Amino acid sequence: MASIYDYSIPTPDGKEVSLRDFAGKVMIIVNTATGCGFTPQYKELEEIYEADHDKGIEIIDIPCNQFMGQTPGTDDEIHEFCTLHYNTRFPQYKKSDVNGENALPLYAYLKSCQGFKGFGKGIKAAAMSAMLAATDKNYKTNPDIKWNFTKFVVDREGNVVARFEPTADMGELRKCAEALL
Secondary structure, eight states: OOOGGGOEEEOTTSOEEEGGGGTTSEEEEEEEOSSSTTTTHHHHHHHHHHHHGGGTEEEEEEEOOTTTTOOOSOHHHHHHHHHHHHOOOSOBOOOOBSSSTTBOHHHHHHHHHSOOOOOOSSHHHHHHHHHHHHHOTTTTTSOOOOSTTOEEEEOTTSOEEEEEOTTSOHHHHHHHHHHTO
């Protein structure tokens, strides 16, 4: 059976980083976008990183342009945007697909470990459900990533323990990750 540590992610300069490099750490793996209504989540991700990186939390930021073209820039432009607007110190990896035939193999694994369980409650959750219902009648039953800023939490042993949709409370994400330290 596969392990999270069997996967790697590409860097903007064409190298591959093995997730084995993060063994013993808590990982938050997130597909991001620079022009999305959820883009301000970069601020909370950076706050988690600043508070908990030295304790063992890693943010694995994988920009993705699959959702209404909301990450149109180059890898360098994405990095510049993140550092300029959100003072991010965690690295952005190469812009990559998370669904479909060109998706990073890592994402097939993540989705097999933690499928879609819904958007929760609230205005943003209702809006996401309505938008997806109009474009994919089966969105509730497939594990695909639905939108930007879907987050997976991986414990220190490499188990994918949680999936947070972009509509989830960032405080809940933080509590989940910190509980694993």
